[in-house]
Amino acid sequence: MDSGGRTETSDEALPRADGSGHHVPEGQAPEEYGDHRGHGDHDEHEHRSRWPLIAAAGAAGLYGGVAISILGNETGLLPPLAGIGLAVAGTIVLLAGIAGWVDQAFLSPARDTQGAFESRESYVSTTLLFLATDVSTFGALFVYYFFVRIGSWPPEELPPLLGSLIVINTTILIASSITFHYAHQALEDDNRRRFIGLLGATLGLGLVFLAGQVYEYYEFVAHEGFSLASGIFGSAFFGLTGLHGLHVTLGVGGIAVLCWRALRGHYGPERDTSVATVSLYWHFVDVVWLFLVVVLYVGASV
Incomplete structure (x- = not known):
């Protein structure tokens, strides 16, 4: 208390304010809380x-x-x-x-210490457009596979496609989609610890899935003699599963970047644009895998 009877208050005890006067909790960067620096500035950043x-x-x-x-x-x-x-x-x-x-x-955004505004809607919409075009890419290879099925079947002796490995790998990928969903939900609930934990679990599951696919390829090539050169079915099988594996690899890379940024405190309930876009991509990859398992693995075995 000073000589005038007023109570002195330390600046550190007061909530800090961002550029627009919004209070930000101590220890948190303004960008973690959505960077609401005036709606009038949005248009020039969107x-x-x-x-x-x-x-x-x-x-x-x-x-x-x-x-x-x-x-x-x-x-x-x-x-x-x-x-x-x-x-x-x-x-x-x-x-x-x-x-x-x-x-x-x-x-x-990670380099931008001022937390420039990101238009969540624009990034999500362009991601959806990209996924729509990606459907045609997978669709072209599925059409090729269906063309193979029209002819005499099976075109050559097939390896045992259905087994415990494909069941485990499918379960792992489905589990990764679930952990990603709840990680995003935890972020929206402002539960940073749970968000990072579930996001890390998603990354781990994605890596395990890729390892399982590599092991499956090894078993087919080394022990079954089944490879990309094994006739038209071999080209269809490895073309589809390889394309999907490429998508999973890209998704794992995206999740790894999310984990790195999450540990640096770049995300919050109102700052989740990249989390939302990678989540959409990862769920798309999972749905494609389920369709691929039903059509390619199960369909080729019946």
Whole structure:
């Protein structure tokens, strides 16, 4: 208390305020609480990311080039080298799109100590658009598999596809989708410890799933003699499962970035844009896997 009878209060005992005068709890960065620095500033920061569209165009070029190459080798109607060139160009564009997307949606916000506003709706909408185009990529390979099934079946001796490994791997991937859902829910409830724990569990389950798929490939190639060169079914099987494995790998990378940022305290109930987008992607990958198991593993065994 000073000489005038007023009580002295330490600045550290008072809630800190961000740029707009909103109080922020001690020890927390303003960006963790949504960065509400005035609604009038939102328009100049909002944008729609073009990187998912670039990645989708690259994927279309990659798989279109592979299709042209295969068609050229089988029928001679198209030059296979043109397909290879298109596939290479598509791969470069795809990787550039993914790199730009990851930097814009995940790494750039981590570098921005001022917590620039992110338009959650725009990122979610472009992610949904990317996933819609990704459906066509998987759809093309499923059409190829269904074309295989129209002919004489089985086209060659098949390895034992259904076993304990596929059951365990499927259970692991489903469990990872569940842990991711509740991790996001914990973030919305502002339970940071539970959020980080469940997000880490999701990352671990994703890595275990990838290890299981690698082991499955090893068993097929080394012990069953079943590989990508094992006829048209082999190309369909490894094409579909390999494409899905690539998507899981990308998803695991995204979750790893989320874990790194979560440990640095970058997320909060109103700052979850990248968590929402990666969550959508991961749930999509899980749904595709279930469809793949029913059609490819179970369907090929009956």
